[in-house]
Amino acid sequence: MKVAVLVSTGRHPVSGAARYSRNDAAALTIAIGIAKAQGAQLDVLHAGDPANPALAEYLALGAPKVEVLNTQRDACAALAQRLAGYDLVFTGTRAEGAYDSGTLPYKLADALNLPLVGAAVDVDVTTEGVEVRQFMPKGLRRRVRAPLPALVAVHPLANAAPRYAYARMREGRVAPIAASAPVDKESTAWSVGPVMAKPKKLAAPEKRSGHARMLGATTTESRGGSVVIEGSSVEKAQVILAYLREHQLVDY
Secondary structure, three states: EEEEEEEEEOOOOOOOOOOEHHHHHHHHHHHHHHHHHOEEEEEEEOOOOOHHHHHHHHHHHHOOOOEEEOOOHHHHHHHHHOOOOOOOEEEEEOOOOOOOOOHHHHHHHHOOOEEEEEEEEEEEEEEOEEEEEEOOOHHHHEEEEEOOEEEEEEOOOOOOOOOHHHHHHHHHHEEEEEEOOOOOOOHHOOOOOOOOOOOOOOOOOOOOOOOHHHHHHHHOOOOOOOOOOOOOOHEEEEHHHHHHHOOOOOOO
């Protein structure tokens, strides 16, 4: 049995320093457990810059070696060529603080023609294939079975506790490998830049007393809103502007 884990690099949200992805670290921990239980071959892969210092941290998290496909072209195509013949492929849901579109698991599963199971919190290999417990909204979980070979995208809240050991970082190695891949045609239309802060939603300040707020948490009541149906667009705009001024959401 051959198992592969795809790891990415991210950035610290405050300092901007390169660091490993906590989501991918959870995927690596799950893959290590399965590889030991099944006596399988485990390969850890990354497509990108082999000089990124964050890659060495995956060695400290248990990876014996990190194989880096040194390509600046289509990473998905390079990974698809390398992953041919693997029984189980693990990824995170998305990268953290870098190129975190979250589309790689889907594009890779399509390129390899593999079933994709996302939002995995627990993964077990059975005689019938792979059994995954998926994360669902509102604390719900569900079990999904898929035949092997398969691709599993691990959820950030997976039941995995990565353990960091500096000695393992000294023992392992990052191995750059030249990879050939076609030019990513989609990237020519991209505009790459730093992530901008998301705009904050305007909200009127709470003016009720603590007792009134407690009652509002247990009962359904009207919040005092109004619906303006009649009138011109100018009159409706004046009503909205008056509301914003009343609650000091604008200063003009």
